[in-house]
Amino acid sequence: MHVCQRCVSLLLSRPLSAALQHSTRALHQRSHLTLLQHSTRHTLSQRHSRQTWRHFADHQAASPDVYNKIDLAQKQVVPLNSEVHRIDLDAAVHTSPLQEISEEEAVQIQVPSALPPESSTLRPYVDKSETLSKLVQLEQRPNVGSMLVRLDFHADVAPRLLFLKDLGVEESKLGQLLTKNPFILTESLDNLEARVSYLKSKKFSKQSVAAMVSKAPYLLNFSVERLDNRLGFFQKQLGLSAEKTRDIVTRLPKLLCGSLEPIKENLKVCELEFGFRGNEIQHIVTTVPKVLIANKRKLTQIFDFVHNTMDVPHSLVAKFPQVLNAKFLRIRERHLFLEYLGRAQYQPSQPNYISLDRLVFLPDDVFCSEVALATLEDFERFQKTL
Known part of the structure; x- marks a missing residue:
């Protein structure tokens, strides 16, 4: 030194x-x-x-x-570099995360809890609790928080829950119904009973009304006059009987809740742009009511491909209207695969006829074995080329 x-x-x-x-x-x-x-x-x-x-x-x-x-x-x-002053650097080095440890050391490892043990607010628990996340969603909707605060459970909430249960709504669906439509708790019991009585007077069964309320939670928030106008519109506009009108409304009760403008536009598209006749539109609507509220762009895309590319006439589209509610990508992939195999034949009068329902709704493996007469692996390899 x-x-x-x-x-x-x-x-x-x-x-x-x-x-x-x-x-x-x-x-x-x-x-x-x-x-x-x-x-x-x-x-x-x-x-x-x-x-x-x-x-x-x-x-x-x-x-x-x-x-x-x-x-x-x-x-x-x-000297500073002697054993007296030498620092044990090995003791300060952290172990590698890939280093194997014994079972005793593994047992001593403490895994942090997914939920904090204590918190002065509910914020840390919102992402981990479905109940709290639903409450936050309710709070974010306009006027819901202030409305819920003013409610009394015994005077406001409990009677309406009992009303819905007596109506036939399943207990497992009550929470979902109130999440989508908490404003039903502010409707008077007299109005709720009057609307249910009106639907029953139109020969909707109690089971049908319960199913409609479960599918369309806002149904009972509309007045009797509005419900009557909606039912009259579908019966008159489509030229349907009362029985068929009840059938499509029971299957798709959102028709009574949403705006009528998209429905009117889709009816005009089917008549003027697609060229369907009145009886064909009736059959399409009664078979697939979702066509009335479908996205106009998607509806036009599917019809254009099926009618103009696949060369399927109006009569066959009206006979199998489920194709209008299918996925466009599935229709396109399967048709191109059949065309590649030389089996894209959709005319009933010709051999090897393939109906639209078999084209669209069969599972992939069944479609390949029974319709395309090929293997699923062949179809999957073809899809990668698109």
Whole structure:
């Protein structure tokens, strides 16, 4: 170990014991000082150090015994790189996450809980609790929070829940119904009973009314006059009998709740753009009521492909109207596969006729084996080429 020039000068100007103490203390201080501080101090003392060395050389010639004592003291100082001052770096290194551990160490690992054990708010629990997330959704809807706060459970909530249960709504569906339509809790029981009585007077069975309310939670929020106007519109516009009108409304009660404008537009599209006749539209609507509320763009895309690309006439589309409610991608993929195999034949009068319902609604494996006469692997490989 080397003694710096300033320490040597101090050793020469003080007694040996004091110099040794100062040297040891200086060594410890050096371990805590930054490199910049030591460099600055060392630079400022260069001129003084040259003078000190000249003084040291003169003093060495006059007193060689002092130099020998200093050299002995330096040898007795413990170097910083010795075992005494060496830091155990291996003990500070963290274990690798891929390192195998024993079963005893694995048992001692504490896995943090998915839910915080304590919290002053409900925020940490919202993402983990379906109930709280539903309540947050209700709170985000306009006026729902203030409306629910004003309700009394025994006076407002309980009687309406009992009413819905007596109507025939399943208990498992009550929560979903109230989530979609919490405003039913503010409707008077007299109005609710009047609307149910009206539907029953139109020969809707109690089971049908319960099913309609479960499918369309807002149904009982509409007045008797509105319900009557909607039923009259479908019966008159479509030229349906009362029985068929009840049938399509029971299957799709949203027809009584939504706007009539999309329904009117789809009826015009079927008549003017697609070219269906009145009786064909009646059959399409009574078979697939969803055509009335389907997306106009999707409806047009499917009909255009089936009629113009697959060359299927109106009569067959009206006979199998389920194709208008199918997925366009499935229709396109299967038709192109049959066309690739030379089996795309949709005319009943021709051999190897393939009906639209078998084209669209059979599972892939059955479609391949019975219609395309190919393997499922062949169909999957063909799909990758599209």
